[in-house]
Amino acid sequence: MTKIAGYYELESSFVTNAAIADLTLETLIEGHAVTIELPRLSATNPWELAPARSVPWTNGDWGMVTSLEGGRAASIVVQSIGFTFEVASDDPTERAREIVLQLDAWWAKTSSWLEIATGQILSKIGHTTVETIGEKTPVWSVNDDEDGHKPLTWPSVTTIDMGNRVRAVDKDNLAAALALVAIDKSPPLAWTLVRDARSLADAGQLRRAIVDLGSAAEIGVRTLLHHQLDLTVPTGIKERLTKRPPTLGQAAQILEQAGFGSLPASFRSDVVEIRNRVVHLAAASSTDDVSYEEYECALKSAVAVVELASPLPDGIVREWYERED
Incomplete structure (x- = not known):
């Protein structure tokens, strides 16, 4: 060997x-x-x-x-x-x-x-400008005989954007991540969409972040709905719902009517309504912006649903700091 x-x-x-x-x-x-x-x-x-x-x-x-x-x-x-x-x-x-x-x-x-x-942002989802010290294009003065020079600006050095406080990677979550990847286990799609949304928000692309959070929440709600329907709804009704899937708002309403009472109380206003607003305004070519506060509310509610539908495996514990202004 x-x-x-x-x-x-x-x-x-x-x-x-x-x-x-x-x-x-x-x-x-x-x-x-x-x-x-x-x-x-x-x-x-x-x-x-x-x-x-x-x-x-x-x-x-x-x-x-x-x-x-x-x-x-x-x-x-x-x-x-x-x-x-x-x-x-x-x-x-x-x-x-x-x-x-x-x-x-x-x-x-x-x-x-x-x-x-x-909560660290490690994926390059969305465009964000690289922070540099100095000039990206350095220049210098040159003597007539070309044998000397005097710097006028200094070459750039790329710096690490630390952003807001983040939880440090520690031995436990690093070992857990390596163990999961060793058995070819990737994060569920809903969690990946949450990850992407946070990265987009970090790059200032809040509308795209809302769309991803809406998709993550929809996957979570549908997962919970299918489980709840297996417990409480006759087969015929379940088949009709499967053939003609409800919208996110309808699915959340059916889930609540089926006896599932764990969705966030503000889920409709935090996720459903703002996601619909963003999608409909985008279709109308509107430039209406999403506030960071709206994004944070959507993130909190969407994550609550995703955690219910797709609990994280042993060793992976979600610990995010709240935003610091």
Whole structure:
């Protein structure tokens, strides 16, 4: 067997606590055992992270320390992660390439679970401007003989947009996410839509966020409705409802009439009405905006329904901070 080591640069950094720096965890990628290695604290720079093992080259940063407590690192941002695995020695290059090609899909699933658990925005859903220090296009003065120059503006350095406070990824939810992905378990569609809505709202696209929240809520309501109909509604009525599915508002009303009393009291105004308003105004090419407060109400109600319909698996606990103005 040949041992392969490498590192993976994340599309979006995640925030975690310094206690899990240098942590190793096991997972499966396409059925192959892989050891994930988080970066360690740098021995030379208290604000930098370093690879867990020596590397022959590196094209990017491994991460940074974002806060200190008592002179020691408290929270960190991880930009790259290391990994190792073993392959048959007869053709290690080809087998290693097969595994490496699966890393993007593997991380997309893993980060989705982490987003749902922590509220961090790791998926690039919607456009948001990258924050930079300096100028994207640097310029400098040049002497007549072209042998000297004086910078007029400085090249840009991309910075990490921390946004509002977020829950740190910890060992438990990271291990849970890796375990779920190891058995090829992705988040349910309703939860993925909630994730997308939060990312869209973070990019300022509130109307699109409302549409996704409405879709997530509709999946949740229909899931609950089918379960409730199995318990309380005669087969003939259930078949008619299945052939001609009700709208979101109608489904919520039928669910309540069927004896399910756990929907949020403001579900209709928070989700149904604003979702219909956004969809109808979009069809009419209206530019009417959605307020952030309306989005927050829709998010709260939609998540309450999705949690009832699709409870999160063990180890994935949703913990989001409220928005800070």
